[in-house]
Amino acid sequence: MQTNPDYSASKKRASEILEEASIIQPPIITQKLCETYGIKVKFVIFTEDNISGMMDFKSNTIYVNDQEGYARNNFTIAHELGHYFLHKDYYLKHPNEYEILYRKPISSAQNSPIEKEANTFAAHLLVPKKFLDQYYEFASIQSLAKLFAVSEEVISYRLKNEYGF
Ligand SMILES: [Zn+2]
Structure with missing residues (x-):
């Protein structure tokens, strides 16, 4: 297990995926991306209610909590896509280290x-700087959240991250 996160590699991979999938504007619909890459998405009811999602790398299936809202599900799928694009080989070798995504x-x-x-990866996939640059000065956090199909929390995190507020 690595000791430090490689944030720049995670951001780079997210922007490569957007390019590869020819996404030119928000919102980024992760279920469509999954179709593009042959990843199945299944909406389920987990026995523990604080689980947002998990991925099975052997069957390339993402399991998402059916009882959470659209914006949260979009983030859950983006997070698991992050594991798919960044960590799949690692998890196939070390399946015990995989962590379920809790809320x-x-x-x-x-x-x-x-x-x-x-x-x-998820934050930069769903709210890429190049798209945020076009809107952040003119739109409220609420309308940015709608536009990017994410929670207001994710928008606030991205604004702070890119512009310091
Ligand atoms: Zn995770």
Whole structure:
């Protein structure tokens, strides 16, 4: 297990995926991206209710909590896509190290390096700087959240991250 998250590699991979999939404007609909890459998405009811999602790398299937809202599900899928694009080979070799995604804040400090990378990938995949640049001066956090199909929390995190507020 690595000790430090590689944030720049996570951001780079997210922007490569956007380019590859020819996405030129928000919102980024992760279910469509999954179709493009042959990844199945299944909406399920977990027995523990604080689970947002998880991925099975052998069958390339992302399981998403059917009882959470659209914006949260979009982030959950983006997070698991982060694991798929950044960590799949690692997890296939070390399946015991995979962590289920629990419902907790994106900025949550107790995450492992690999979880931080998946969150960074997800945040930059869903709210790319090049798109945020076009809108952030003219739109409220609420309307940006709608436009990018993410929670207001994710928009606030991205604004702070890119512009310091
Ligand atoms: Zn994760």
